[in-house]
Amino acid sequence: MSLKRRVLSAGIWSLAGFGAVQVIRFGSNLIMTRLLAPEMFGLMAISTVVMIGLALFSDLGLRTNIIRSSRGEDPAFLNTAWIIQIFRGLLLWVAACGVAASIAIVGHLGTSLGQGIYADPRLPEILVVLSFTSVILGFSTTKYFEASRRLSLGRITLIEIVSQIMGILFIFAWLSLDRSIWALVAGAICASLVSTILGHLYLPGVRNRWTWDPAAFREIFHFGKWLFLSSILGFLAMNGDRLMLGGMTNATFLGVYSIAFGIVAAIEQVLVRIVASVAFPAISEIAREHPSKVGDTYYRMHILIAAIAYFCSGTLVVSGQALIGVLYDARYAGAGWILEVLAAGLVVIPLQLANYTFLALGKPWMNSTISAVRTALLFVGMPAGFYIFGVEGAIWGLVMSQLLSAPLIIMFAVQTRLFAARREIMVLPMLAVGFAAGKLFVELVRYWRP
Template sequence: MTSHLRGEGVKARSLRAALMSVANVVGNNGLRLISNLILTRLLFPEAFGLMALVQVFIYGLQMFSDLGINASIVQSKHGDDPRFLHTAWTLQVMRGAVLWVVALGLAIPAAAIYDEPQLRQLLPVVALSVIIGGFQPSRVMLASRHLKLERLTIIELSAQVLSIMLMLIAAWWWRSVWSLAFGAVMTAVLRTTFQALFLDGDRDRFRLDRAATREILGFGAFIFFSTIATFAVTMGGRAILGAYVATDLLGIFSIGFMLAALPDLATTQIARRVLFPLYRIKPPIESAENQTSLFRAHRMVAGLAIAMSIILACVGVWLVDALYDTRYALAGPVVVLISFASIPAYAVIGSQNVLLASGDSRRYFFLQSAMAIAIIAFTYLGVTRAGVVGVLMAPALANLLIYPYRAALTARYKAWDPVGELSLMAIGFAATGLAVWVQWDRIITLF
């Protein structure tokens, strides 16, 4: 194993990047879980519900304005050119400032929509993290482009440890939702500062090169619209659910969402930081050898996600009962159902990145738009007919409906792996379905 990790070859860098991605996710989410357990003793469910609503808006702002800057750095042939990097960083900083102004304008309407006056102050404050994150150095994406994530992982985990410590102190002192807002801002401050200080490479400067700007915005035009659709895919259910349930109940469900999202957080990062660059470095359309290598890598990532989902489906109820007090009991069945509903998405995780790696942001937009339409339709139908359970099942139905279209698009670049994807899907559904059946007496409480 050690011999495979040594050297600067693609395989060695890929393995090290995958290990660093797993270490980052395990460390990050282990810290989040520990902090969450402490916070639930210091705060009340409504605080988590309010922050869940704030996160919907913040995430929505970020997704609705994504210019594909990070993806441009990873896939462009000019991704190592200082003029290109300085231009990308300048656009990123400008975007962060604009987003904060938009968040300021949305605060009052958001408070009115959800009948939560505190959103008027919470939203602009938490949105400061977007401005700060805009100063993230371009060296972060260069590390991903070249599959060199060791130092970046240490930096991000160190920033996470410090920000969590500060947030817990604030929660103990204030006993208010403002401690969560403070933690979100401090995470952005520490992460961006540490990245700027400790990552190797040239410092970013304000610059707008005409050719680089044209390339980034040209590639990012469809990314911009794609991420609007991605918001609906990832956060649409939570946004719709927030309009149908009380804030304290949404806070309880957010605990379930957090625990059930662990496989997604772990493997999505590997797909973004490892599979995406690999699709650029070794395009499957170029040779059967490349295709075989990428299928193997993709099956490992998807298999990891599905294995984690199976474990969570089996222990989700017990885990919530063991870690949280009785106020959060409903989060257990939520974990089980999300684990079941996530199987189709995990079986194909990251496969759409072949479109971006090939510069085909247009078809990537078409795919994300189709997913968004499907998931919004199923979410709305689900919440009106089956409540929370309908919302939780919407992703599974949407992914199954769109699967043939996804297969057709990825097949254009010889990245469709029907044997691997369908086999993993069948195994995942069988195992998580059994877990749902065994724990049905607890799941039925969600209806």
């Protein structure tokens, strides 16, 4: 199958599948917010952020390595990556238990994690149990990476949907017996287990065996060391908001924030999914075989991603409060203004495509530099905003850190001959279309719910 047809097929599967997962997740979230208190979502948000952080702090970019490497279909290379992944999963669990123990000890000594969410006595035990998902996922097959390399996403998408459904069904089964946060934890473990088992049984590709290739390890480590640094900085840039808000506020506010964040993150994840699962493998293949065509391929992908991002940003900036009022009860009303502020940051999502293109071109240091700048802006902007304007200033500090990092990405895009101002500007009208759509939604809500 030609690259164009594979890209089209992968794009359809990625959008349809990931969209289905988000709809399922969003629908179940609406129900769970009526069954569980906001503070439970806050605890789960912090626990998840800690797990993501530990995962990214040990990331050697196995998926990226397999997609871009000329040895990406070599069984020895794949099995070496699998062994690395298993040991990494075990180490993540040990590290998470260590973090949980540290939080518990500090809380017991009363030295002060303040009145923030970190003082909640339930947090350490939630971390210990939830982190076991890293052990389960460590045994996931590298067939996932092979399928991504070939832009064959059909079966991956089906597995994701089934795993999501099974996890949610498990949550509701637990809630029928016990309405506690442990339902959310158990659902996450169930989804991880289903995904791991189905990957080995259902996906085609190299069956993983206990094989070690020193040359493969050296290649993975050589390229991965830059991704390791980029992942650490990227984690701080992408998740530092909840880490800092956990100390600035309480579990209830963080739970409300997580509702608004979840809506924006769902849009971001759909677009980044297209970039990571469709655009990156395609551009990597073009970079290996036809380097002069990378720019054209880049902007064919860019126009779709930018159009969606600008439209969604414009819509939510205007209609965030009205949307929250329709979807959630009065306990979550505060998520409305937060959603409108966070939505402004969606305008920089198209630049994620440039970040992945830098990787395809073999320039991971650019990603590390971008992540470092954005992290610095975040960890200065949010505390400064909170100190001057309170929690609203902290949220605006987050958004400004995203917007102010854009010029650096554009500079690198110019250096790599990716940037074309005319092609960038032609998509901007979608922002105005989004404003109009958001205004229309607000008027409709006022008409039906005066």
